[in-house]
Amino acid sequence: MAIRFFLVCMMSIALHQGAVAHGGVVQEEDLCVIKVNYLRAHFKIYQPRVTGHEQFCEDLPAASESVFVMEYQHDALTTMPIDFRIIRDVTGQGRFARMEDVQQIDDIDSVTVFYQPATTEPDVFTIIHEFIEEGDFIGIVTATHPETDKVYAAVFPFEVGFTGVGYWPFFIAVLVLLQLQYLVMSGRLKRWRAGRRSGATAVLVVCALLFSAPDTVLAEEGELRVTYTTPAGEPEINTLHSWILHVESSLGAPIENAKIEVVGGMPEHDHGLPTRPRVTQELGDGNYRLDGMRFHMSGYWEITVTITTDDSKSVVVIPLRL
Ligand SMILES: [Cu+2]
Numbered sequence: 001m002a003i004r005f006f007l008v009c010m011m012s013i014a015l016h017q018g019a020v021a022h023g024g025v026v027q028e029e030d031l032c033v034i035k036v037n038y039l040r041a042h043f044k045i046y047q048p049r050v051t052g053h054e055q056f057c058e059d060l061p062a063a064s065e066s067v068f069v070m071e072y073q074h075d076a077l078t079t080m081p082i083d084f085r086i087i088r089d090v091t092g093q094g095r096f097a098r099m100e101d102v103q104q105i106d107d108i109d110s111v112t113v114f115y116q117p118a119t120t121e122p123d124v125f126t127i128i129h130e131f132i133e134e135g136d137f138i139g140i141v142t143a144t145h146p147e148t149d150k151v152y153a154a155v156f157p158f159e160v161g162f163t164g165v166g167y168w169p170f171f172i173a174v175l176v177l178l179q180l181q182y183l184v185m186s187g188r189l190k191r192w193r194a195g196r197r198s199g200a201t202a203v204l205v206v207c208a209l210l211f212s213a214p215d216t217v218l219a220e221e222g223e224l225r226v227t228y229t230t231p232a233g234e235p236e237i238n239t240l241h242s243w244i245l246h247v248e249s250s251l252g253a254p255i256e257n258a259k260i261e262v263v264g265g266m267p268e269h270d271h272g273l274p275t276r277p278r279v280t281q282e283l284g285d286g287n288y289r290l291d292g293m294r295f296h297m298s299g300y301w302e303i304t305v306t307i308t309t310d311d312s313k314s315v316v317v318i319p320l321r322l
Pocket of ligand 1: 271297299
């Protein structure tokens with residue numbers, strides 16, 4: 001059994017779950033953008049088996065496992081259920097296929113190669129699809145307004161097994177959303193965004209303490225300690241696996257009956273985990289089974305564990321290099 005012991009800083013703070021920082025100047029030059037009016041999400045695709053860390057925002061070089069990562073640049077998108085469909089391009093329109101062309105397909109299910117039902121994600125939306133053949137495809141991202149049920153979509157044709165020299169921005173899109181403008185201008189959303197910002201700041205404080213003076217942090221009142229083991233051995237890239245989390249107080253008392261949420265990502269790459277890990281079982285003695293862990297690339301990761309008990313909410317960031 002591989003045992004890795006990590007450590008950690010802890011503060012009792014009210015903190016929003018979306019702990020992994022995102023955004024940044026570099027991304028502003030990113031050409032892979034989905035636009036919903038002025039709301040934007042950046043988009044990138046990895047094919048970890050064939051091209052490792054290389055990012056694509058247009059055509060994909062090989063029929064292989066592909067990780068699609070969409071990072072919201074505007075918080076309004078985090079409140080919208082979003083689904084993701086990939087179909088074979090049967091429109092005959094190729095690069096110029098638009099939503100109207102897609103809507104004319106009689107039986108969309110028969111040409112669908114991947115479908116992720118609508119889900120609401122904080123910060124990062126990720127799907128993994130393994131293409132089994134090369135060809136022309138169309139991606140369709142559909143967002144549903146939570147209050148008006150109005151549906152907005154972005155359509156992007158792309159090619160798998162692309163060998164030419166053409167150039168196309170991956171996402172060309174989309175719609176005018178007066179409703180969203182309204183939402184953004186409303187006080188409710190503003191307040192919510194302000195809350196998120198303070199949460200992010202709190203995480204930075206936690207990490208600064210972690211790297212500068214861990215002993216001091218461990219001595220503070222209210223801290224928790226999180227360790228984990230990986231029963232199946234060292235985590236391997238692209239392999240779904242489980243962790244056993246152990247949560248205890250600074251005095252070593254196990255923390256039981258806690259609600260635990262886990263998010264993670266690569267801060268240097270501004271993306272999240274390709275999966276949504278969940279604690280599926282409390283094993284007793286402060287141990288919790290965390291299923292659904294999967295790292296799609298090597299490098300520096302941070303796993304953020306939010307532990308909620310009857311009287312506190314705490315966040316522990318586990319640094320991890322694969
Ligand atoms: Cu990465």
